[in-house]
Amino acid sequence: MTTNERLQPLLEQYDWATERLESRLAGPTSNSGDGNDVEVPALTDAEYLWEPVAACWSVRKRTDGPGPGATKLIGAGEWGRDGAPESPWPPPLTTIAWRLDHLSETLSGRSNHLGGDRTFDRATYESCPDAAGAVARFREAAADWRRVLIGVDESDYDRTGLSSYPYGSDADETFLTIAWWENQEILHHGAEIALLRDLYVHRAQ
Secondary structure, three states, X not given: OOOOOOOHHHHHHHHHHHHHHHHXXXXXXXXXXXXXXXXXXXXXXXXXOOOOOOOOEOEXXXXXXXXXXXXXXXXXXXXXXXXXXXXXXXXXXXXXXXXXXXXXXXXXXXXXXXXXXXXOOHHHOEOOOOHHHHHHHHHHHHHXXXXXXXXXXXXXXXXXXXXXXXXXXXXXXXXXXXXXXXHHXXXXXXXXXXXXXXXXXXXXX
C-alpha cells in the first residue's frame, strides 16, 4: 500500500518515536542520537514501579487502593492505574509504569475505535504489573495503531470524528489531528521515560 504524502511525514515520525522508545525500554542497544549505539539494559520490575518522589501516580494492586492524590484505579483486574475524575493541576509526577500503561491504553483504545469494532472500554482494560509484560503490550499496541493508520482511506483524512475513542477529543478532531496527537504523546512520554531511566541509574543508594 502506498502511503499518501499527507500521512507519510506523520508515519515516519511515528515509526521513529516508537522504535526509539522500544529500544530505550528493552535494549540491548539504543541510538544515542549521534549515530552511535549505546548499551541499554532491559527495564526491570523495580525500575518500572520506581517512585522517585512522594505522591507519585503509578500502577498499583487494586487491593492497595489508589495512591496519594488519586481517587480511583483505572481499569479492571488485579492492578490498575492511578486516576481521578478531573486531571489535577499541577499534574502529579508519574512512574514509568503509569506512563507506559497510559500510552498502551490510548493506542489500543484508539486502534479499536478507529479501525476495529469500537467496543474498547477503559473500565475493562487491565494494567500490567510487570515490566516485560508492559513493554510487550506497548509493542503490540503500537503495531495495532500503525496498522490502523495506513488503513485509513485518503478521503477520510479531513473527516471530523472518524475515531469514536471516548476518552479524548476525538469526536471534534480530524484523522490527521489524532495521528499527530498520538505522535506527540509517544514523543513526550517517551522522553520522560528515558529521563526516569537515567535518574534511576543515578538515584541515591
